[in-house]
Amino acid sequence: MGPELLGRLLDQYAAPLELYARQLCACPDDVVQEAFVELAKRRQSPDDVAAWLYRVVRNKAISASRSARRRKHYEAAAAEQRQSWFKATADNALDAESAAAALETLASEGREVVVARVWGGLTFQQIARLVGTSDSTAHRRYEAALSILRDRLGIRCPKND
């Protein structure tokens, strides 16, 4: 894999992957970096690069989370990094910190699906393979999580306004 392609993949996936890894461990940057280094080591690029990256990041993040739990630093580190999940720009339809806090309250299964879908752009089929469930279950978790976020963030349908 050439540096140009790797650079493009970094631009496209690094930040969403880091956000995804942050849902699972306290060292998302390390996990994402290891995943990209592992990608560079491969003789051939995987067929579905996005799905491959998410799967590797997930496995590494879970492994890192287990180690972190043993060291009992995970909760403190996660609390420190919560406010920096999203860029604060004028174009945002939501307040970045409020959205991060609302996401934090979701169950881990639902939060993982929302992050992979909204910011990772994965299909429900890819998400189902990633988390080891069926497409319909992934979709159901997504809808349930969005419903909770709608209530917590007070988002209304534009047609109802």
Add this chain to the structure above:
Amino acid sequence: MSEKRLNEELAAVEAALGSLQPKSTALDRDRLMFLAGRAAAERKPTAWLWPLATAATTLVAITFGTMLATRDGPQVVERVVYVRPTQQADKPPATSAELRTDYLKLRRLVLLQGVDAMPEPVFQAELAIPTLGNRNGRTIERLIDG
């Protein structure tokens, strides 16, 4: 497979969330590119050669060791062997006189046919006693017997 559609309310939530851009906080792009380049350079095409050779020789050694440990002893093959009599056996048997004088012939006869095939021994007593002072054709015994 087509993706399932969300209702309008949830689609609005999805769109609002999608307007947020994830922030990459601590990922060092330059360091990552350096590590990726080094990892790609370390990937040698013959890296698998020595592990493969080691595995192959180990497999061969295990195979031969197993064969050596489980092999049977030499196999016994039974078969009928026809032995043609030698030309010497076709010869006419030696006469008793020959056997008495030729030890090798006597020995061979005994080995082939057993002790019973030996010619009757000739005792000295049965031999004609030389006449001593043979007079009128009479032997000593006759002279003794009167």
